């Protein structure tokens with residue numbers, strides 16, 4: 001063999017060795033990658049083969065320590081309970097959530113205020129300021145996924161349940177709070193529904209231009225903020241799936257209301273560039289001031305609308321319909337109200353031409369709606385794709401069969417008040433049927449939670465009872 005040949009063989013074998021190493025490392029990398037894929041595959045379960053609605057509930061396995069009271073917090077935890085979470089409501093022994101006794105309609109029974117906001121939950125009574133009570137709470141913190149509260153600012157800290165303490169006991173715990181205001185000048189204030197509606201911009205933009213600010217019947221401050229909080233909790237639970245740790249979730253009622261009044265902040269900025277042409281005051285020739293005015297029943301979008309009388313309005317306060325003069329169906333509107341000439345009349349044919357005449361146009365449409373009941377008008381207008389909506393009373397909604405059929409209005413049975421109506425889960429999940437049950441009696445599940453969740457023995461339960469941490473103080477002590 002020549003030297004050259006030897007060199008060539010050496011080079012060849014070196015290259016072969018390199019190739020083998022490369023092959024090996026590619027193989028190793030492929031193996032690693034396939035392991036990763038397997039790992040990822042393990043994280044993503046295969047689609048369930050169970051029939052829809054029989055694969056459990058969306059929040060099965062989530063346990064919530066519920067310190068909420070009145071409306072905002074309870075709205076949030078009730079929704080989570082409807083979706084399958086195990087909600088354990090902690091209440092003060094003897095009295096419980098203050099709403100149990102507020103606006104009572106049936107003597108001796110929990111009020112509808114309470115029962116309609118606390119369905120599908122369990123109730124445990126604990127004196128949270130009692131040393132033994134604190135011990136129970138610490139154990140509950142270890143067993144739960146989310147703590148929800150809407151105490152006055154600082155109250156949770158005063159109970160010793162600050163985030164650091166909770167996080168030390170259970171790093172996975174999500175601590176969710178409703179407060180009236182976020183950090184700022186009003187952060188220490190106690191806040192109720194209408195305060196939030198006023199501070200969040202809703203009241204200044206609700207009502208008629210020549211009248212005072214108005215609050216709305218929809219509880220956008222309380223229930224609206226509860227909804228925001230529920231979304232924050234679900235997002236935090238999702239993130240915890242990746243990070244393994246909980247976090248704080250805060251919803252201020254002022255922020256929640258402002259979020260719902262977002263279109264009015266839109267209009268505030270539009271004001272800098274000219275009048276709000278879709279507001280009827282523009283058509284009436286009334287100048288705009290520096291802030292968004294109250295718009296009466298003007299529609300919030302770009303399509304003018306108003307509330308119009310229907311047949312029977314003289315005796316029925318709800319015989320009205322909301323009518324929208326949507327541009328694409330203007331021709332159909334003209335025909336149905338008997339004004340076909342408006343289709344081509346330059347004063348009426350285009351949306352811009354109509355703006356200064358809206359008041360007259362709605363008065364003319366009203367001459368037609370007054371000849372029909374709101375339901376007759378709905379039937380006629382819906383067929384023509386003309387957007388409209390009857391003003392439905394609570395009485396009508398309570399009896400509406402379609403709302404019963406979908407579980408939006410639910411009748412539940414209660415041991416002390418008999419059957420009552422409640423609003424079920426307005427969010428419909430196709431694989432997680434809503435779990436709507438009656439509200440618990442005060443402390444109904446105290447023993448059950450101590451035994452099944454906290455694994456207290458019968459003796460320990462006896463000791464807890466004797467300590468006074470879960471029962472109301474003696475009558476004598478109460479009087480003093």
Ligand code: COA
Pocket residue numbers: 069070071072073090091092093126127128129150151152153154155156158159178179180189190191192193222
């Ligand atoms: N055991 C012992 N003490 C308890 C208890 C229990 N199980 N549950 C509550 N308490 C105590 C609290 O620790 C607090 O004590 P503290 O004042 O010594 O700290 C006290 O009861 C009162 O709580 P608080 O939240 O101040 O109730 P409130 O009736 O005075 O105020 C609100 C009610 C709603 C105005 C107030 O809670 C608040 O502003 N919450 C935040 C905003 C909100 O959600 N508002 C809408 C309500 S729908």
